[in-house]
Amino acid sequence: MMAAGKQPSLTVPTETSYGRDRLKEFSESAHWYHCITFPSGITTKGVYNHDQYLHYYGFPESLAGLTVLDVGAADGYFSFEFERRGAANVLAIDTNPFDGSVPTDVSLAKLAQYESKYDSVYQSNLRFGDVYESLAVPVGNNLMAARAILGSKIEYRNLSVYDLHALDARYDVVFVGDLIEHLKNPIVALENLAAVTGKVCIISLSNVLPSRSLARPDGESSLARRLFLRLLSSLGVQIANTSRGIEYHGEAGGGSFFHFFPQTFRRALLASGFGRVEIKSLFELPHLRTGVAVPHAIFHCYQARRS
Ligand SMILES: C[S@@+](CC[C@H](N)C(=O)[O-])C[C@H]1O[C@@H](n2cnc3c(N)ncnc32)[C@H](O)[C@@H]1O
Numbered sequence: 001m002m003a004a005g006k007q008p009s010l011t012v013p014t015e016t017s018y019g020r021d022r023l024k025e026f027s028e029s030a031h032w033y034h035c036i037t038f039p040s041g042i043t044t045k046g047v048y049n050h051d052q053y054l055h056y057y058g059f060p061e062s063l064a065g066l067t068v069l070d071v072g073a074a075d076g077y078f079s080f081e082f083e084r085r086g087a088a089n090v091l092a093i094d095t096n097p098f099d100g101s102v103p104t105d106v107s108l109a110k111l112a113q114y115e116s117k118y119d120s121v122y123q124s125n126l127r128f129g130d131v132y133e134s135l136a137v138p139v140g141n142n143l144m145a146a147r148a149i150l151g152s153k154i155e156y157r158n159l160s161v162y163d164l165h166a167l168d169a170r171y172d173v174v175f176v177g178d179l180i181e182h183l184k185n186p187i188v189a190l191e192n193l194a195a196v197t198g199k200v201c202i203i204s205l206s207n208v209l210p211s212r213s214l215a216r217p218d219g220e221s222s223l224a225r226r227l228f229l230r231l232l233s234s235l236g237v238q239i240a241n242t243s244r245g246i247e248y249h250g251e252a253g254g255g256s257f258f259h260f261f262p263q264t265f266r267r268a269l270l271a272s273g274f275g276r277v278e279i280k281s282l283f284e285l286p287h288l289r290t291g292v293a294v295p296h297a298i299f300h301c302y303q304a305r306r307s
Pocket of ligand 1: 033071072073074075093094095096103104105159160161162176177178179182204
């Protein structure tokens, strides 16, 4: 496979081309997922602000000379951060066509709700047609708008995690933030991610189930508990190992299909082509609209040694 290429530099408009007041309105009232701060100090009103939580992800301080793939990049907060850390090349991909259609896997039970949600996102962004036009980016593509305002050179492609083979490249660092739990076919995605990872794939998983500690990454119980379970089993009493479970949520409104125990997810990663997997951190990220503290786990997945 080829290494990811270097992209050409672009001339970009600055935020002064449409006025500070209009930029403020755009940042506060268009539909943003990420809180991104522009050079003027204006910050987009996103659903999550990752600024105080970046250390949990364990990204290398310097990405100098490395190629980075950001899968499911949304508004691009992490891609811009990778560029700031000196990455040689950042490719952000997402399935969002920015035309009001639903970009994510959705259960049939929730399809109508999601069609209405994405239509209303599109309508709210349409009110800023003048801003998108002055930035020369498609209406509703907030990643491209932020890229132009920041003078960033990251690349963007509309591409699904299910179609990573189309990239014909491996990336030194692959990042996948809060996507796998929203997929109907998470294992297919993990296998595809392992295939494009050059050095490390960093995965953030939201809505993880409560895990007592990082100390038992394989989800194994203590010796005493295992002996106790074996005794119960010999008496014909079967107790589920609740630290190895997955919950199904496709019928609920939150947009995710599966909630994993971190240890269970780690086993799926190891079985999907990664050579070594560390559970790097467990933390709660506040959802800024609902106030809910969403439990997250970060996984660092290293490429298996290739001969
Ligand atoms: C919950 S957001 C997470 C955004 C960001 N990665 C983060 O961690 O903050 C998930 C993103 O994945 C995108 N997405 C959904 N299905 C996808 C797929 N099959 N392939 C790539 N991206 C997808 C969505 O459009 C959305 O932008």
